[in-house]
Amino acid sequence: MTVLDSSSATASSQVFEALKRDLIRGQFKAGEKLAISSLKSHYQVGLSPLREALNRLSAYGLLEQVNQRGFRVPAMRLEELDDIANLRSQLECMALTQAFQNGDAEWESLLVAAHHRLRRADEKPEQIEEWEQAHLRFHRALLAACGSSWLLRFIEQLHDQFDRYRRMAPPNPEVRRQLDAQHGELVEYALNRDISGGRALLDDHIRLSHDVARGCCDV
Amino acid sequence: MTVLDSSSATASSQVFEALKRDLIRGQFKAGEKLAISSLKSHYQVGLSPLREALNRLSAYGLLEQVNQRGFRVPAMRLEELDDIANLRSQLECMALTQAFQNGDAEWESLLVAAHHRLRRADEKPEQIEEWEQAHLRFHRALLAACGSSWLLRFIEQLHDQFDRYRRMAPPNPEVRRQLDAQHGELVEYALNRDISGGRALLDDHIRLSHDVARGCCDV
């Protein structure tokens, strides 16, 4: 049973966030059909806010809705992973270029701060969720200054999709070490405004995760 | 009062489609707060399917939801129009390249067919909606063979956003003539697999609509 906080947010948006997290974490089996009544008791909400959350999640692409047949978790397809990784790489390199061109001192300091928090989160390997959040925020901070809110929106969406695949892979300390090193290098490139270096590294960074995820995506 | 058809689609998805169309058509004032009860009577549906549709539309970006304060139509901002047009241009050129590389005979014939329907729709100027639909389908057909479903998804979303601005502009026969000519040329480039020519033209095509829309977007 997941307890929802009692902030001013509506029940609907709380379930949305909780369900989104769980879908990306892989708490549901790929291709599985969601049993609404069990979700109701699991997340402790009524039918209306739950259905509203499910509708938002299907518009976002983390669920599929079939008319009169409810909601299902999208299947994992190798072809789709490749599509997501490839497009993510292209869009993020595009954003990186603009961010390196437009970024100001404020952007730099937020990026350095996000990187610091990521390194700190790295120290406690037992709390994956904290690291995941710090990781997402780091990548957000890297591109935040790109100046295009629609580009950032699509990148965020692809990142969530990508993570759904990436998080299927078992933890690999060696890969993790490499990825962490790349995060540090990305900050260096950002501060030096080295666009071509940054693009190449970001591309490698995504490719490395992609290759790992690829190994766990059957069919 | 909008009458909904009686197909097998759920009330929820029918309102979604109808509302989406009306939002893009500019039937609601930009920045306006939606009065749920009046929507209920206008679209002749109950509260639940209506709210589900509104939730999907905000996840899609055609509405904004504020906690405990309902749904509102996003404001029109010149800055956002520029962002949308610019990103749309980049993503569509990316897709065009891939479509021209991957497209087969089936793609060619569907494109030619879509173009034909667009020209036919052009003949009856009184029925804007038919032309709009044919126009959307033509642009879909042009890029359909790009091979990336996520890229197509984002392009569709941007196209809808763009149209919300474009359709504010009053009809301009001269511009329309130019755009129509470009559609024909795009087909030519597609059949010849002329990627650089196609990209340049598609870029011009979007820029032309962008310039027109820009004139009607105050602030």
Place this chain on the structure above:
DNA sequence: ATCGATTAAAAAATCGATTTTATAGAGACT
């Protein structure tokens, strides 16, 4: 045994009513 139709059960979708929250307006005070 397989296919098709019929029906019972389960699940999805929708409705109407209730609860909660925001908003606007009246009155009291500075």
Place this chain on the structure above:
DNA sequence: AGTCTCTATAAAATCGATTTTTTAATCGAT
């Protein structure tokens, strides 16, 4: 007059029950 609080109203969000549709099981026929 302006600001504050309180209250009445309106709107949003949620709940519980009903309706509709799908799914699964049963029976009969080929």
